[in-house]
Amino acid sequence: MKKSILTDVITIDNEIQHSKPVLKGTRLPISIIIGSLAGGMTYDEVIQEYAVTREQILASLAYFSELLNYETVYSMEKVS
Numbered sequence: 001m002k003k004s005i006l007t008d009v010i011t012i013d014n015e016i017q018h019s020k021p022v023l024k025g026t027r028l029p030i031s032i033i034i035g036s037l038a039g040g041m042t043y044d045e046v047i048q049e050y051a052v053t054r055e056q057i058l059a060s061l062a063y064f065s066e067l068l069n070y071e072t073v074y075s076m077e078k079v080s
Contacts, residue, residue, distance in 0.1 A: 009059035021063060023056050030060040037061075 011024045020029045028050055036046050043057055 009056055010063050023052060023060070026052075028052070030063060033057055033060040034064050 009024055010021050010030060012019055012021050016022055016027055017029050020031065022029050023033075032050065033046060033052065033056070036049070037043075037057070041049070043054060046052065046057055047054065
């Protein structure tokens with residue numbers, strides 16, 4: 001991930017949202033943006049609902065996408 005995404009659009013601060021990544025200058029966690037999109041909201045609906053920009057949405061998606069590279073993935077198959 002480009003460092004500028006984190007420093008320009010997304011920030012992590014111990015004093016804001018328990019160190020969850022948020023959009024800089026807000027208390028809005030990027031998980032809200034991702035969850036809203038996953039729940040079926042369009043970019044335009046998210047922009048209206050949360051007063052964010054398209055660039056902030058794209059930065060949230062980029063951050064989340066990069067974060068997945070560091071996750072441990074477990075199989076959901078039922079083991080007998």
